Amino acid sequence: MKNVVIGFLGTQMDMGKKRRWRPTLSLVSHDHFKVDRLEILYDMRFNRLAKQVKREIEEKSPDTDVLLQQLDLNDPWDFQEVYGKLFDFARSYGFDDERERYHVHLTTGTHVAQICWFLLTESRHVPARLIQTGPPGPEDDTPKFDVIDLDLSRYNALQQRFDQLSREYSDQLKGGIETRNPQYNDLIDRVELVASNSDEPILLLGETGTGKTELAERIHSLKLDRRRIKGRLVHVNCATLNGPDAMATLFGQRRSYLGTAGTERSGLLREADGGVLFLDDVDELNSNMQSVLLHAIETGRFYPLGSDHEISSRFHLIAGANRDLRSLAASGQFRQDLLARLNTWNFTLPALRRRTEDIEANLLHELDRCERDLGTNVGFNSDAREMYLSFAKDPSTPWPGNFRDFSGSIRRLCTLAPRGRITRTMVSSEIDALRVDWQSAHANDDYKLVADVLGDAVTDVDPFDLVQLAEVIRTCRNSSSLSAAGRVLFAVSRGKRRTQNDADRLRKYLGKFGLEWGAI
Numbered sequence: 458m459k460n461v462v463i464g465f466l467g468t469q470m471d472m473g474k475k476r477r478w479r480p481t482l483s484l485v486s487h488d489h490f491k492v493d494r495l496e497i498l499y500d501m502r503f504n505r506l507a508k509q510v511k512r513e514i515e516e517k518s519p520d521t522d523v524l525l526q527q528l529d530l531n532d533p534w535d536f537q538e539v540y541g542k543l544f545d546f547a548r549s550y551g552f553d554d555e556r557e558r559y560h561v562h563l564t565t566g567t568h569v570a571q572i573c574w575f576l577l578t579e580s581r582h583v584p585a586r587l588i589q590t591g592p593p594g595p596e597d598d599t600p601k602f603d604v605i606d607l608d609l610s611r612y613n614a615l616q617q618r619f620d621q622l623s624r625e626y627s628d629q630l631k632g633g634i635e636t637r638n639p640q641y642n643d644l645i646d647r648v649e650l651v652a653s654n655s656d657e658p659i660l661l662l663g664e665t666g667t668g669k670t671e672l673a674e675r676i677h678s679l680k681l682d683r684r685r686i687k688g689r690l691v692h693v694n695c696a697t698l699n700g701p702d703a704m705a706t707l708f709g710q711r712r713s714y715l716g717t718a719g720t721e722r723s724g725l726l727r728e729a730d731g732g733v734l735f736l737d738d739v740d741e742l743n744s745n746m747q748s749v750l751l752h753a754i755e756t757g758r759f760y761p762l763g764s765d766h767e768i769s770s771r772f773h774l775i776a777g778a779n780r781d782l783r784s785l786a787a788s789g790q791f792r793q794d795l796l797a798r799l800n801t802w803n804f805t806l807p808a809l810r811r812r813t814e815d816i817e818a819n820l821l822h823e824l825d826r827c828e829r830d831l832g833t834n835v836g837f838n839s840d841a842r843e844m845y846l847s848f849a850k851d852p853s854t855p856w857p858g859n860f861r862d863f864s865g866s867i868r869r870l871c872t873l874a875p876r877g878r879i880t881r882t883m884v885s886s887e888i889d890a891l892r893v894d895w896q897s898a899h900a901n902d903d904y905k906l907v908a909d910v911l912g913d914a915v916t917d918v919d920p921f922d923l924v925q926l927a928e929v930i931r932t933c934r935n936s937s938s939l940s941a942a943g944r945v946l947f948a949v950s951r952g953k954r955r956t957q958n959d960a961d962r963l964r965k966y967l968g969k970f971g972l973e974w975g976a977i
Contacts, residue, residue, distance in 0.1 A: 459493035459556065459557045459558065460490065460492055460558050461495075461558065461560065462484055462494070462495050462559075463498070463559065463560070463561050463562065464484075464497065464498065464561060464563075464565050465497070465498045465562075465566030465570055466481065466500075466503060467480050467566075471506065471510050478591075478593065479510075480564040480590050481510055483590050484562065485518035487599075489602075490602060491520075492521045493520070495514060495521055496524045497525055498526050498527075499526070499527060499528065500530060501529050507525050508525070511523045511525060528542060533566070533569065534567055534569050535569070535684075537683050537684050539570055539573050540573040543573050547582045552583075552584050559583070559584055559586070560585055560586050561574050561585045563575075563605065564589055574587065575587065587604070588605065589603045627645050627649050629675060629679055630645050630648055630652075630679060632671065632822070634815070634819060634822050636815045637815055637818070638811075638814045640807055640811070641812055644804055644807075647804065648672070648676065648804055651802050652680055653680075657802060658754070658773075658776065658798065658799050658800075659676065659774070659776070660777075660801075660804070661673060661777045661778075661803075661806065662778055663805055663806035663808070664808050665858060665861070666809075666862065668860055670735075673690070673735045673775045673777065676733070677689075677690040677733045680733065680773060685773070686773055687732070688729065688730060688731030689733075690732060691725050691735065692735045693707070693735065695736055695740075695746075696738045698741075699742075703746060704749070705762050706725060708724045708759050708761050709722050709726070709727055710722040710761055710762040726753055727770050729772040730771060731772070733772060733773045734772045734773070735776075736774070740778040740779065740782060747795050748792065750795070751792065751794060754774060782799075808859055809856040809859040810852070810855060813849075813850040816846065816850055817846060820849075823863070824871065827867060827872075831871060831872065833877055835874055836878060837879045837884075838879065838881065840881045841879050848888050855895060866887055866891060902927075903923055906927045907923055907930065910972065911970065914970075914971070929946060929963075930977055934977060940959055940960040942959075943962060943963040944959050947959050947962060947963075
């Protein structure tokens with residue numbers, strides 16, 4: 458098998474000004490190790506030195522094939538840039554380990570490059586052994602040549618450095634808030650891996666107020682840090698893209714379209730070029746806008762209004778949705794092909810009521826933010842704090858607006874706190890106000906839901922039946938069939954019956970209101 462060596466050009470040591478030993482040239486000085494091909498990675502700024510070293514190696518070892526591989530680095534001490542470019546180099550190299558034996562020369566290049574080489578070989582992205590060379594000893598004229606043992610325990614400090622870097626990125630995605638919920642922490646760890654290594658769309662799902670917008674902003678910051686993008690975050694509220702100006706807002710508009718000066722618009726897709734496009738509430742897009750947007754997402758090209766020429770915009774895509782897109786797609790309200798394009802990576806953010814372990818940490822975060830905004834120190838009296846946390850963590854506390862409700866509640870308490878102290882009386886009044894507000898909103902949601910199905914006939918439904926019917930409709934819309942919905946709705950009583958025809962029971966209940974499964 459042929460021996461192939463890959464390594465960086467030594468921009469200082471390979472010049473040979475201060476010492477006779479030159480590491481890249483010394484690779485062909487060992488009788489026990491024949492170099493059949495030597496590939497030297499170099500920056501264009503050192504093109505002359507690279508060509509000089511190539512000539513000298515060819516003169517010293519005519520049988521060695523020397524290839525110069527240009528690899529420009531803006532900052533050779535930047536972990537993300539060096540690792541990213543070496544990773545791309547490895548991915549496009551085309552290793553043939555059945556015919557060639559590969560080696561990576563660690564002596565040249567920065568310490569950052571050495572660490573990155575180690576990680577790439579340890580993970581087998583580069584199927585190679587590591588070799589280290591050194592100058593001859595005082596009593597020996599032969600340069601040193603060693604094969605490095607890839608026992609990870611011997612390089613634990615290197616692994617710890619990258620583990621620490623990964624933790625810092627996860628903390629960045631969590632906004633610096635110490636979280637203890639295992640489900641949320643696992644989700645953030647996966648988001649960090651995807652955002653750092655993939656350019657594919659990311660779909661953020663979850664109830665309103667669960668933090669999708671904040672997470673999208675933090676993903677954008679992480680991608681900037683990892684040099685995956687250079688542009689800004691463009692936030693698009695899809696719920697507003699249904700009016701007459703929707704197309705111009707998204708795709709831009711030429712002056713010739715209306716013929717009036719000052720009507721030119723670049724469009725939000727153009728502004729996202731090189732950055733991140735965040736489609737918030739993507740489930741609110743109408744069918745026409747979904748179709749046009751799909752083409753722009755897939756090709757990166759689109760026509761501004763009034764233009765005969767396509768323009769291009771390349772961006773990373775994040776989409777957010779409050780509703781279940783699969784259910785919407787099944788009912789024809791959302792395009793299946795658009796969902797498939799958005800759904801490469803999807804993450805469902807848990808509701809606040811599912812993250813009671815994190816409520817105390819978020820309480821401290823909100824207090825700090827209020828102090829900065831209000832310019833005064835604010836805190837809870839001990840009994841008031843205990844009362845509020847007990848309410849906030851109670852399983853019966855719904856938090857329908859999730860962190861929006863929670864943040865608004867803390868802000869009200871801080872703003873109204875006399876002399877910066879939140880008392881038990883204030884907490885009691887805030888809790889009462891939240892409960893009244895939630896109850897009123899829930900009743901209104903029930904009425905809207907039933908009215909959406911029954912129309913004007915909703916006025917003939919008793920308030921008692923209204924609550925029950927609304928829950929039945931919700932369950933039906935979240936179920937795949939009449940039988941599945943019946944199993945959920947009659948989960949307790951069905952075990953006491955000799956026959957369990959849940960679908961028939963549910964069909965008869967809906968019939969009382971003149972409804973059928975298809976109508977829901």
